[in-house]
């Protein structure tokens with residue numbers, strides 16, 4: 168009996184030891200080492216004095232780039248770092264005066280969950296997490312591939328657009344619209360690491376904002392979540408809790424984005440608002456052109472949310488913080504209605520919205536009122552390459568003739584120093600010679616670029632300069648800005664029966680060089696009466 172009893176005690180002790188060697192916190196070289204207790208082992212180390220992740224050992228490989236850590240911004244510099252375990256959860260808290268960053272691990276899951284609480288924007292004007300990972304083990308970027316792999320490249324613009332094997336590349340070309348960006352990954356032959364995002368409520372810029380997602384720079388592969396940045400910033404930054412966001416480690420599969428982080432509610436995370444303290448908006452959208460996707464967007468100074476409407480126009484918002492919100496209805500990215508709605512905790516507010524694009528009797532229309540340059544020349548390439556790229560079609564396709572030219576030959580952008588003015592010819596009937604409006608929709612401008620139109624012998628006014636967003640745009644794959652729309656009132660008798668000529672040029676006080684000259688991006692050009 169004695170023998171059996173002591174054996175039992177020994178094996179229990181062994182079991183306990185194995186268990187504690189798995190999920191748990193240990194300390195080594197002034198770092199907290201967190202073992203996630205996952206079947207494919209994940210262990211990572213957090214520097215106790217600055218919050219940097221200095222090691223990520225997954226499935227037997229060291230994935231962390233060794234020369235620089237993974238961190239917020241370019242590192243917090245110093246922080247008060249604590250680590251606690253409670254039951255199946257480990258929380259590492261990194262506190263500074265205006266920012267608290269959390270790493271959270273659930274026993275058994277190969278996931279580093281994060282959240283970042285801010286009371287002020289970091290002084291560098293960028294609030295991002297960057298995981299710097301081994302580029303030999305994780306060379307590939309997903310979903311857009313080599314467009315943002317700048318390894319071995321030479322700079323063609325600023326310090327962020329490069330030429331590699333004859334192709335222009337940039338970290339900016341990895342971006343995806345927030346509304347569609349739920350996951351982006353880096354991978355290699357034996358590992359995949361994904362950033363999973365189900366929450367943009369404290370970011371800025373709305374559903375169509377895009378920002379850097381990944382960047383293989385040669386020495387490491389960066390995997391990012393940009394929460395706030397000055398990259399074509401259209402809104403004031405929001406502060407509060409950003410996230411949760413999750414770094415998911417797998418051997419080859421791409422994980423589902425359906426990740427439950429509701430346990431954050433029990434972990435004393437500053438600024439976390441549980442679902443029970445949130446409310447919803449539901450209703451039906453109607454009136455817009457159903458050949459485009461419809462988006463419903465809610466925002467105020469504290470939070471932003473969005474959803475696609477179903478094919479019948481029905482929508483239900485994500486779980487929102489209580490408050491009064493501006494509510495916008497878009498066809499594509501073009502706002503057709505704006506309203507207001509109040510959300511209260513624990514209930515669903517009913518609110519429908521209706522609207523449509525309003526112009527007049529169309530003489531001609533080039534493109535669509537969808538708030539994007541989609542369909543115009545180079546619009547697909549522009550998301551993933553620089554305007555100077557040899558794969559781009561000519562920016563000077565010559566005169567555009569309504570009725571015979573293909574919309575796909577109409578340039579998506581007019582650059583003062585490259586392809587301005589643009590000439591459009593159209594034929595009017597004798598019943599179309601009265602007063603008319605030429606509406607020029609744009610999505611983004613740079614350096615004060617805005618359209619000035621001349622219709623036959625009538626020169627339209629030079630519009631006031633658009634708001635300066637102080638950011639390069641078209642050359643960094645961006646097209647969404649404030650979406651200025653310019654109307655030119657054409658006096659009766661200007662348009663003649665027969666052939667008419669319109670020229671549109673870039674008006675701006677400044678000049679500038681080639682693709683960095685003043686420019687604007689077209690959404691749609693319509694002449695109506």
Ligand SMILES: *[C@@H]1O[C@H](CO)[C@@H](O)[C@H](O)[C@H]1NC(C)=O
Pocket residue numbers: 196197198214215216217221244
């Ligand atoms: C942790 O951070 C401190 C402060 O930046 C630094 O001096 C130290 O070398 C770091 N330790 C490791 C293991 O990276």
Ligand SMILES: *[C@@H]1O[C@H](CO)[C@@H](O)[C@H](O)[C@H]1NC(C)=O
Pocket residue numbers: 228229231232233234301302303304386
């Ligand atoms: C990346 O991993 C490979 C394979 O383990 C290793 O040889 C290399 O030194 C690592 N590179 C860096 C920059 O850490």
